[in-house]
Amino acid sequence: MKLVHAASRTVNHARLRVGFTLGLGLALVILAVGTATGTVTTQFQKVIVTNTAESPIPVTGTISVANLPDSQDVEVTNFPDTQTVSGTVDVGNFPAGPLATIRHTASVTPSGFTGSSAFIPFALMNVTDVIVADGDEDNYDVGIGGFPLVVDHEGNFSEHFTAAFPATGVNITCENAVVDCDVTVTVLGY
Numbered sequence: 001m002k003l004v005h006a007a008s009r010t011v012n013h014a015r016l017r018v019g020f021t022l023g024l025g026l027a028l029v030i031l032a033v034g035t036a037t038g039t040v041t042t043q044f045q046k047v048i049v050t051n052t053a054e055s056p057i058p059v060t061g062t063i064s065v066a067n068l069p070d071s072q073d074v075e076v077t078n079f080p081d082t083q084t085v086s087g088t089v090d091v092g093n094f095p096a097g098p099l100a101t102i103r104h105t106a107s108v109t110p111s112g113f114t115g116s117s118a119f120i121p122f123a124l125m126n127v128t129d130v131i132v133a134d135g136d137e138d139n140y141d142v143g144i145g146g147f148p149l150v151v152d153h154e155g156n157f158s159e160h161f162t163a164a165f166p167a168t169g170v171n172i173t174c175e176n177a178v179v180d181c182d183v184t185v186t187v188l189g190y
Contacts, residue, residue, distance in 0.1 A: 053078075097164055100128050100188035107134075107184045112176030117141075119171050120185055126164035129188040132157040132172070138183055139175040164189060 051057045102125050108118040130144055135156045142149040142157065145167035150157060152175050167187075174181035 097128065097162075098126075098190050101190045103186060103188050105184065105186040107182075108172050109180050109182050110140075110172055110174040111180045112174045113178055115173055115175060117171055117173035119169055120187075121169040122187065124166060124168050125187075125189040127167045127187055127189040128161055128164045129186075130157075130159045130170065131186040131188075133184045133186070135181075135183045138181040140181050140183060141171075141173040141175060142185075143171040143173075144169070144187070 049057070104120070104122040104125075106120045108120060110116045110118045127144060130142065130149060132140070132142060132153075133156055135154070137154075139152050139154045141151050142153065145165060149159060167189075170185055170187055172181070172183060172185060
């Protein structure tokens, strides 16, 4: 009996050694594979950034576009319906329109105090300039093409339009308190 007991003890020890060796080997393999990449992941390394209309990401600074092609299509859709523009706008680089080839001049004397007016008709033309001369000490309104051009102006008046518009007459209304207006109106165009 002693021989059976000793033999079973030897087998159990062998099994233990094999199990321990396999367990240790498996642990070493797991440890080696788990750290094979050499990186440690933290909560700050996996970040997804989205830029939606509901939560836009503000962008400031300078962006270099030196490596872009000469022309590209750009779509801008986030502007409001109306916008305020401040500063000055230079319109001095507009091309000159055609030269005026038609001139219509008339002297009118609408009466003062009552605010009477005089309509000066002319053939349809594209108006480029309106000049009121001899308007010293007179106050008057000027309308052309159905639109007011100047209200309660005193003295001489001159207006050059950067874009010509069609009209068939000019209206002068006297705004003097007592005396009549006495002005000469010239309309230029083509």
